[in-house]
Amino acid sequence: MKSEWTPAKGFVVAGLVALLCGALFGVIGSWQHVIPGVVDAIPFVKSRPLHVSLVIAWIFLTAVGGVYHYLPKIVGAPLHSTRLAWLHLAIFIGTGMAIMASYFMGRFGGREYWEFPPVLGIPIAASWLLFIYNFFLTANKHKGPWPAYLWMWATGIVFFLITFAEANLYLFPHFTGNMVRELTVQWKAYGALTGSWNMLVYGTAMVVMERASGNTAIARSKTAFLLFGLGFTNLLFGWAHHIYPVPSALWIRVLAYAISMTEWIILARMIQQWRSTLEEGKQGQGSMTGRFLFASEIWVFLNLGLALLISVPAINLFTHGTHITVAHAMGSTIGINTTILFASVFFISGASITKNLRMGFWLFNGSLLLFWLCLVGAGMVKGYYTVLSDLHFQVIMERIRPFIVGFAISGVGLFVGLSMLVWDGIQALLNLPNSLEDLAAHHAIDTELPRSPASVNGRAVHQGSSTTARP
Amino acid sequence: MxxxxxxxxxxxxxxxxxxxxxxxxxxxxxxxxxxxxxxxxxxxxxVPKESALLSEQARRGEALYREFNCTACHQFYGLGGYMGPDLTNVISTEGKGPVYAKAFILHGSGRMPALGVRDEQADDLVAFLEAVAATGTYPVRNMDLTAWGTYREMHTDEE
The missing domain is CATH 1.20.5 (Single alpha-helices involved in coiled-coils or other helix-helix interfaces)
Known part of the structure; x- marks a missing residue:
């Protein structure tokens, strides 16, 4: 068996490396909250953007790698242009290195999430155009109506570019001269941006479930399309739950409130189906993919519940601007997006369960739960004192200190767990055989899926939600 | 369902x-x-009033705010980092104000590093913070909740 590099493998390996580096800077940043001045060479003003950008890079690189990997198998034809995919990867990595260098040199764009100088957004947008071109010319070879995941990927890919452009509108005086407009448009873009990467990640989840189970009906069911529509509507109109306190027009926030509440449908459906979810979870214990998909279901449930609660303005009054928002953001990006992407990584690599992976899995999930609970606790205390008392900021921070220490300690556990998973993930990918014959011998990745009977429970499509990953 | x-x-x-x-x-x-x-x-x-729009000086201050990546630690309307306090009303809060803000900008304090800016740049940053303070109040403390889960004045703090 020979192992060759493909663009998909390059994206996924780069994504895993970005995750490990991003988690390391996250650990540094969390301890800088506990011990001021620790790791002085990388102050918090640098460690935070390094952490955030690298973790976002992990999500995009691995999701895009998954699209490049699965798309030819779905449409039954090769990628339109492998060369363009390589070029896409080269621009992404080159720009990523330039962004890291700019942070280390203290050159910032100073925007939440995109803290790099705006000029570095140009190559990102250019490479994304290559991706759009390659995706649509390949996807158009699909015979018959698109399954829901192709719609999700197409939506995610196009809306990333739209929202990325929108996030840069601040460069025009019409937007910067008015801070209400600037903040509103900024978070409008970010809300839709996370919605767009969720479309990529949840589309991948659906593909992995389909290919792992051989059940092609799920992604073609009415349920799948209804939940995709719900997620899409939230992507387009649900963003203003981030900015209830910003004094924009009332209709903007009321509309977002109404749209956000539609996601109770998804939560109700999860509760209704919890028994079959548990049953399928037990069946999936034999593979890392199954384990991660089951873990993602639990994280979707927890984070969707939290997201729905903090989307109610009367509750948001207390939780906004507190660590509960961080719990939501990290719970979604780590708990949901990362677990789904690990499911995809281990499906692509075909890694079998090892002691190291089993330990990594439990350490990752256990630490994340503690991490998440500490943030929720810190947020509750901070929200209470911020709204109902006149205590000084530093006094409030002192009161939440035990939670922040717990958060920092569990962050170390999370990093160790992630390292174990990333190490084995990269090892398995580097040993991944490349030809179809080798693949068939390596593990049962099907190129021609069996047409299963129409027994659908729709479990795979819970992840159509956009509320579940706000920034 | x-x-x-x-x-x-x-x-x-x-x-x-x-x-x-x-x-x-x-x-x-x-x-x-x-x-x-x-x-x-x-x-x-x-915005409801002219003073909430950014003057030339305030725009220079905003550019500095971005250049120093202040958002890594600070927030406006609860949006931003968590290391430092929210700055929406740092200028308009009783006991604080322009002089207070300028002292922090020039000299730092505790976890906040001195930015190393010139005096006129500190004035630009203060002008920016003044414009932000004119846009509204945060945190909202109006507890007048409705049965719909909203609060009547979703962005004002009128007593």
Whole structure:
């Protein structure tokens, strides 16, 4: 068996490396909250953007790698242009290195999430155009109506570019001269941006479930399309739950409130189906993919519940601007997006369960739960004192200190767990055989899926939600 | 609640929606999104008073705010980092104000590093913070909740 590099493998390996580096800077940043001045060479003003950008890079690189990997198998034809995919990867990595260098040199764009100088957004947008071109010319070879995941990927890919452009509108005086407009448009873009990467990640989840189970009906069911529509509507109109306190027009926030509440449908459906979810979870214990998909279901449930609660303005009054928002953001990006992407990584690599992976899995999930609970606790205390008392900021921070220490300690556990998973993930990918014959011998990745009977429970499509990953 | 799945694998449109209807709904939503964006960029985000608009000096201050990546630690309206306090009303809060803010900018304190800016740059940053303070109040402390889960004045703090 020979192992060759493909663009998909390059994206996924780069994504895993970005995750490990991003988690390391996250650990540094969390301890800088506990011990001021620790790791002085990388102050918090640098460690935070390094952490955030690298973790976002992990999500995009691995999701895009998954699209490049699965798309030819779905449409039954090769990628339109492998060369363009390589070029896409080269621009992404080159720009990523330039962004890291700019942070280390203290050159910032100073925007939440995109803290790099705006000029570095140009190559990102250019490479994304290559991706759009390659995706649509390949996807158009699909015979018959698109399954829901192709719609999700197409939506995610196009809306990333739209929202990325929108996030840069601040460069025009019409937007910067008015801070209400600037903040509103900024978070409008970010809300839709996370919605767009969720479309990529949840589309991948659906593909992995389909290919792992051989059940092609799920992604073609009415349920799948209804939940995709719900997620899409939230992507387009649900963003203003981030900015209830910003004094924009009332209709903007009321509309977002109404749209956000539609996601109770998804939560109700999860509760209704919890028994079959548990049953399928037990069946999936034999593979890392199954384990991660089951873990993602639990994280979707927890984070969707939290997201729905903090989307109610009367509750948001207390939780906004507190660590509960961080719990939501990290719970979604780590708990949901990362677990789904690990499911995809281990499906692509075909890694079998090892002691190291089993330990990594439990350490990752256990630490994340503690991490998440500490943030929720810190947020509750901070929200209470911020709204109902006149205590000084530093006094409030002192009161939440035990939670922040717990958060920092569990962050170390999370990093160790992630390292174990990333190490084995990269090892398995580097040993991944490349030809179809080798693949068939390596593990049962099907190129021609069996047409299963129409027994659908729709479990795979819970992840159509956009509320579940706000920034 | 339950969905009825009508799946006929192998048919032209197993979802049962109809491709044309699906496209109509999809692009209709995008049309509404464009309309909503237009309103958000204009009338939906107008500020009530002139002082809330950024002057030339305040714009220079905003550029510095970005250059020093202040958002890593600070927030406006609860949006931003968590290391330092929210700065929305640092200028208008009793006991604080322009002199207080300028002292922090020039000399730092505790976890906040001195930015190493010139005196006139500190003035630019203060002008920026003054404009932000004129846009409204945060945190909202009006507890006048409604049965709908909203609060009556979702962005003011009028007593």
């Amino acid at each position: 339950s969905f009825r799945d009508e799946v006929q694998v192998g048919s032209k449109d197993p979802s049962g929606f109809g491709v044309h209807r699906l496209r109509f709904v999809y692009f209709g939503l995008i049309g509404l999104f464009i309309a909503q964006s237009g309103l958000t960029y204009t009338t939906g985000t107008e």
